[in-house]
Amino acid sequence: MPDLMKKSDVLQIAGRFLELADRLGEKSAAARLRPQIAQYQLGLFRLVVVGEIKKGKSAFINALLGEPNLLPISSDVATSTVYKIM
Numbered sequence: 001m002p003d004l005m006k007k008s009d010v011l012q013i014a015g016r017f018l019e020l021a022d023r024l025g026e027k028s029a030a031a032r033l034r035p036q037i038a039q040y041q042l043g044l045f046r047l048v049v050v051g052e053i054k055k056g057k058s059a060f061i062n063a064l065l066g067e068p069n070l071l072p073i074s075s076d077v078a079t080s081t082v083y084k085i086m
Contacts, residue, residue, distance in 0.1 A: 011041065
């Protein structure tokens with residue numbers, strides 16, 4: 001299994017890339033990277049779970065987050081709602 005990078009290592013590498021982009025005048029690359037670094041520092045990310053109707057997506061997310069009642073699950077009704085969990 002490959003070694004996992006620490007968050008601090010990722011931020012250090014991203015910072016070096018940002019410095020390089022600034023030095024080279026790559027304003028577009030730097031502008032796209034800055035908000036991504038900020039989100040990563042805050043621990044924000046986007047995870048999309050898709051699948052067929054009534055196949056346990058909400059139950060999976062509840063189990064993944066360790067919160068059995070976070071998202072509603074029911075054996076007779078499909079959720080049909082988009083949730084943003086922070």
